[in-house]
Amino acid sequence: MTDPRPEAQVVLRLENITKRFGKLTANGAISFDLRQGEVIALLGENGAGKTTLMNILFGHYTPDEGHVEVFGMRLPAGNPRAALAAGVGMVHQHFTLADNMTVLENIVLGTRSIWRLGFGRAQARQRIVTLMEDYGLRVDPDAQVGSLSVGERQRVEILKALFREARILILDEPTAVLTPQETDDLFATMRKAVALGLSVIFISHKLHEVMAISSRVVVLRHGKLVAEAKTSETDRAAMAQMMVGSEVAAPVVRRADPGAALVTLAGVSSPDIGSAPGLKNVDLELRAGQITGLAGVSGNGQTALADLIGGLIRPASGTFHVKGDAPRGWSPHAAISAGIARIPEDRHKTGTIADFDLTENAVLELYSRPGFSRHGWMNWRAARDFAAKIIRGYDVRCPGPETRIRLLSGGNMQKLILGRVLETAPSVVLANQPVRGLDIGALTYVHEQLLAARDRGAAVLLISEDLDEVTALSDVIHVISEGRLSPGFARGAMTPAELGVWMAGDGFEEAPHAA
Amino acid sequence: MRLEPIANPTWTRSLGLPAVALFATVVVASLLAMIAGAQPFSVLGLIVKGAFGSKFATLETLNRATPLIFTGLAVAVAFRAKLWNIGAEAQLYMGAVFTVVLGTGALAWPAFALLPTIAVAAMLAGAVVLLVPTFLKTRFSVDEVVTTLLLNFVVLLWVSMLLEGSLKDPMGLGWPKSARLIAEARLPRIAEGLRLHWGFGLALISALVVWVIQRRSTLGYEMRAVGLNPAAARFAGIPVNATLIKTALLSGGLAALAGFSEVAGLKGNLTLDISPGFGYTGIIVAMLALLNPLGVVVAALFVAGIFVGADSMSRAAGVPTYLADIMLALALLAMVLAIMLTKFRVRRD
């Protein structure tokens, strides 16, 4: 991106913002300016305080000290209404749409008094259609939000902000849930917005995106602003170092020493899950001491495969063996008992229970084991010790084991899940999008743990949309497309371009595995 | 106007708001009393006096609270796991019927063997009535609100049929009522000469047991997990359906104990009006208690106190007893609002 003119007007000023949660200082005296036409990338580790800062800016939280100025006017603290009126629009990390309403209703919702019945539908629709064209945000205004994909929902969120005449857009980790193609579309929208005079604050852990879209970076570490730089004058390594405070080295991958096949699928098919395809005649072997990578655009059968190995579904046809046995009564409990550690794709919906504390979440899969319970009675002391051990061993940043997990940042939640499943020394590790939303420090940490599990002799299945991640870690790569699985390719056997061809669904006809 | 979720409500908020709600109830009820022509603030005093003003009144209130503790616990247990049991009334009557079936001479056992047997049989009967809707829910996703509610009417009509038929007291001069229980099947009084039977003690013990189960047992943990996030519970290998079934057993059994205690403790026989809606009032009790088993005891005493106190209040102040019903309804509305406001903040737009 080109830099905005240096004399461009300051549209947003954060003055000395401090926010404490009990003993924890989530934001410590943070000040910076946003100029018109600028895209600031806000960087920082998980739990650095980015979301907190944006929530203050948007009036969801009241700062303990400091204030926010928008277009030279001081915003009243803790008042989202005033922030909206001043032209600040926010797209949250976790969406806030009503599933049972249409796109149009969601966008208009809250802009009219709830006491008024009709709301000038035709007029509203006209404006929304114009906005869609201006910003390249395609979505059917009459679709039910519940039926939309994540990418579409996000577009609705952005439209919602634009409909309220936002001049400043805040996007909290918008790309964490997007496919690469959707990310490109989002960037096109952001460029259009900037061209139309808007300013953007953009949060992401993916540094190549930051390089591509931002004009300036602001880095937070442990709640403090530690660095500010023009994007053109910095690079990925430097940014990583600013965030973490020390150099981040990608983990060294030693040679794999594959052993026996621990999980085997032969000709396995499974029913479709909603609009996502099920498995189609899939052959797969997960060998001990080896990382098997699964590349592919999400929504191509990854969920079905993860659900099958994780015990949530059973194959409709074909043979499925775990450690040589065809499991009878396959269930999550059976999978856990068979030593399969599962890192779920959605840590909020399936990985954790938001209103349980860390202790209760730590033993979610293990509470029925001797040690954590006896004759139907919980041993809470043992559970707390276990949680404390994970907190220490996996560097989960939190006030303590009795914190509700809802309050943890995404990375720390993931570390708890990682600790919970790896502490049991599993023989199979099923990692489904394990680094989604994680900072590079945490990401590197997760990768190290997966490699360590492999080196201990575990069979690891890594499912990821990020081809770089899959190729860097995997000893064998399969590509999944529309529920079909490619043959396994050894490390380095295929170039990214060749894998891309398979990901697009070509190559399967010639493959011996095709149905 | 818009609601905004609060991440972690403060203690003052989560305890203060319910207190404010109760206070507001009292104020509004007093105003209504004034409209009805009574001294505004005397009404409350009269209710308290009527409910706890004498030994007789207090015992009456405790007796009245007993079935409410059981049904309140039944609802609290079920709602915690998001099993919407609206059928405590039916489960109560099942318990009452089995108490009569076994307690009118069918088993000639001594009291120490007979009473526990009857209690267990009653609990099983109540549990079975809730198992059917629970099974339909887990198996075919049939909404249990509808099925449990409808079963109330089914069971009540069935009891009415029994009281006109096989359970009818032959010496009853044609009234639809059952024969009286034998002496061994009656719950003894807590102390000699005290008009309070052991049903009340059993209710207190039940509350304590349920509290311990929820906090300390694996079942309590499973019930909370299933209630808060069934998808995550299932993923973690918690047997969701089995947990709901166990919850139903516990909930239905507790509601049935209300029937057992009313028949074996208070009344001595079964009539169609043995419960003036204790099953439904149990929902109010559980909500007022925020589903906390120990809170249920307090809430049941509160509700029973209003009912008992309302009678003497209406006589003394010359206002209708309906005022008590209105007060309860107000208390519930205010409490529901207060609970919501502990979780959400109202923002003006």
Ligand SMILES: Nc1ncnc2c1ncn2[C@@H]1O[C@H](COP(=O)(O)OP(=O)(O)OP(=O)(O)O)[C@@H](O)[C@H]1O
């Ligand atoms: N409402 C709250 N109460 C208590 N602590 C909180 C609350 N909200 C956030 N925190 C804590 O404040 C810190 C900063 O959290 P924040 O969500 O701002 O991090 P973040 O930089 O957005 O992280 P991520 O990249 O994972 O989204 C974390 O340690 C978090 O646990």
Ligand SMILES: [Mg+2]
């Ligand atoms: Mg965040």
